[in-house]
Amino acid sequence: MNLRWLACVSVGLILFGVGCASSPVVRYYTLSARVRPSTALPDAPLPRVITVGPIAMADYLNHRSVTVRSVTGAAETLVRSEFDRWGGSFRDTVIRAIVDNLAAELAPQHVVVVPWSDTASSDLALTLSINRFERSGTRVELQGAWFLTDAASRATRAAGVLHGSVP
Numbered sequence: 001m002n003l004r005w006l007a008c009v010s011v012g013l014i015l016f017g018v019g020c021a022s023s024p025v026v027r028y029y030t031l032s033a034r035v036r037p038s039t040a041l042p043d044a045p046l047p048r049v050i051t052v053g054p055i056a057m058a059d060y061l062n063h064r065s066v067t068v069r070s071v072t073g074a075a076e077t078l079v080r081s082e083f084d085r086w087g088g089s090f091r092d093t094v095i096r097a098i099v100d101n102l103a104a105e106l107a108p109q110h111v112v113v114v115p116w117s118d119t120a121s122s123d124l125a126l127t128l129s130i131n132r133f134e135r136s137g138t139r140v141e142l143q144g145a146w147f148l149t150d151a152a153s154r155a156t157r158a159a160g161v162l163h164g165s166v167p
Contacts, residue, residue, distance in 0.1 A: 028087040029066060033100030050106070050124045051151070052099050053116030055091055057130040057144075062090065069136040078134070094130070102126075122151045130162070141165045 060067060065080035086093060095115050102113040116125065125148070132143040144162040149155060 024083050026083050026085060028085055030087040031093050031097035033097055033104060048110070049112045049114065049122040050102065050126060051114055051116040051122040052102065052126045053095050053128075055094060055128045055130060057091060057094075058132065061130065061133055064090075067134040069134050069141075071136070094128075098126070098128075124157065125149050125151050128162070136165075139165045139167055 060078055063080060064085045065082070066084040066086065068079045068081060070077045070079050099113050099115055106113060114122070116127075127147045127149070128144060129146075130142070130144040132141060134141060142162055142164045146160050146162060147156055148158040150157055
């Protein structure tokens with residue numbers, strides 16, 4: 001009887017411990033527009049429609065988990081966070097944030113900004129290449145390039161480098 005009582009108490013404590021134990025909470029992140037007042041643009045005629053995309057990005061970014069760059073001595077490693085994840089496709093999240101920002105900035109000039117698709121017709125196309133986007137210590141770093149092309153002729157109208165780091 002003593003052994004049976006000890007077994008019941010042990011099973012009860014194990015079940016109580018499992019029931020009370022909690023796993024860490026998964027946090028989901030997204031990018032959002034930084035809506036600012038629009039700035040005056042030159043008097044040159046503006047296109048009516050700008051498409052954003054497609055975006056080329058480093059393979060390591062095509063993952064739901066947030067990536068952190070870890071530096072130990074001379075070695076750099078990429079670590080995927082187990083509990084910090086993107087709320088959706090990272091590529092779609094980036095496009096949506098850029099579309100929202102540009103739309104807010106260019107709305108007073110009657111410019112429509114839409115995500116890229118095979119069937120979208122536009123005056124200009126903004127394409128991006130993202131080589132790096134991750135947390136490094138307490139900062140978030142972005143590196144890449146952007147290209148603004150004439151949708152009809154595919155001629156490059158402007159291009160630039162994406163390079164930034166924010167706390």
